[in-house]
Amino acid sequence: MAQNIYDDPHFFARYSRLPRSVEGLGGAPEWPALRALLPDVTGRRVVDLGCGFGWFCRWAASHGAASVVGIDLSGNMLDRARADTDNPSISYEQQDLDALDVSGAAFDVAYSSLALHYLGNLGQLFATVHRALVPGGAFVFSVEHPVFTAPSAPGFVAGTAGRSVWPLDRYLDEGPRVTDWLAPGVVKHHRTIATYVSLLFQAGFKMAALDEWGPTEDQIAEVPEWAIERERPPFLLVAAHHA
Amino acid sequence: MAQNIYDDPHFFARYSRLPRSVEGLGGAPEWPALRALLPDVTGRRVVDLGCGFGWFCRWAASHGAASVVGIDLSGNMLDRARADTDNPSISYEQQDLDALDVSGAAFDVAYSSLALHYLGNLGQLFATVHRALVPGGAFVFSVEHPVFTAPSAPGFVAGTAGRSVWPLDRYLDEGPRVTDWLAPGVVKHHRTIATYVSLLFQAGFKMAALDEWGPTEDQIAEVPEWAIERERPPFLLVAAHHA
DSSP states (O other): OOOOGGGSHHHHHHHTTSHHHHSGGGGOTTHHHHHHHSOOOTTOEEEEETOTTSHHHHHHHHTTOSEEEEEESOHHHHHHHHHTOOOTTEEEEEOOGGGOOOOTTOEEEEEEESOGGGOSOHHHHHHHHHHHEEEEEEEEEEEEOHHHHOOSSOSOEEOTTSSEEEEEOOTTOOEEEEEEESEEEEEEEEOOHHHHHHHHHHHTEEEEEEEEEOOOHHHHHHSGGGGGGGSSOSEEEEEEEEO | OOOOGGGSHHHHHHHTTSHHHHTGGGGOTTHHHHHHHSOOOTTOEEEEETOTTSHHHHHHHHTTOSEEEEEESOHHHHHHHHHHOOOTTEEEEEOOGGGOOOOTTOEEEEEEESOGGGOSOHHHHHHHHHHHEEEEEEEEEEEEOHHHHOOSSOSOEEOTTSSEEEEEOOTTOOEEEEEEESEEEEEEEEOOHHHHHHHHHHHTEEEEEEEEEOOOHHHHHHSGGGGGGGTSOSEEEEEEEEO
């Protein structure tokens, strides 16, 4: 099963103070780009894989989704999601995405934000999502970008050209990466872009869009320290269709 | 128009001594992976964009292609391609791919090896290739991988973890990169993977496969100095279908 780091009290306390935890989707700079990949959710049955505090579930419901199911492994996160949610069209379920169990053809839209890089068996998850979607259904997700997850020492260093450089290595060496992000010993699973795309094809999806997200000029004008994120994209955004 | 560095005598002399120039496809370690993306060429009309010395053109003809057109900007390369070719089903044309002029629905398979990163206007080239292919036609190409073309200082350096690292920067800053590869002042055009994929979609293609190529274990056993290429992929291989 996936590591349940979000139920580590120290990690959870620190995660809860991130802008995206406090401000929701508005605190996630990649949200406008991810939203642009989503179909209109009006009247749709939506599932959020790794729903966290439920910000996206509430957004989807408030934008007309017929029903929204938020799934997460972390009891801590679901407790707060339920406490913050007052909409009968939203329900939450505690499940490990590495062993996801959902009904067939139950959803029109599957969404996942920055969760799938924690999973050990992504091919199985993609197959489950494909079965859970109706024909023509949309699968839109973000993950940490493979150039972000790959390195032995993931942090900018001074380069010879006088710029900060990202010390890329081990890109083609897929598998677990243990990092100290908010807490020591967080386990992520590094996969190449080619593997994400190949696993989607193998599960029966068609590719619809791929975005390597970095902050826009407007965002950098507002938060200048984000400029460095353009040296290497932090997030990969993908849209696929049930074919 | 694209820079015609292959007609620079110094560059051409050095390029002519590379294994892939001397040995042909067998000297190109990514060829088995690129070949795996190709459809059966038997009876097909094939075009090779940036055909160089014509190795692929001769391979396609010897594997049953009905006709093969090799296109290149370099007169030097086409002179040698013609001298090395003795097959009436193969013809060569000198054209700048940045202003490619071909008939509509004239080909079943379009192929390009390590040429498209020299082009300034890839969207236009993709649109031209789409028009030149019949419905269901295949477009298979390789380019230098975006993590390879991005950096200000593209060369491995010692990393803090005691490994060689690739100093990635400027990944999201697309545009020309001037490098000293075989000769000073070689101009390549850096584009992200997302841009390659988006331009294919915009031209009307469907994605069929994406490979971030690195040497296999068997290849490294044979040529140990290739191991470092697994730290960051040197080539991006793409297969798309005319939709």
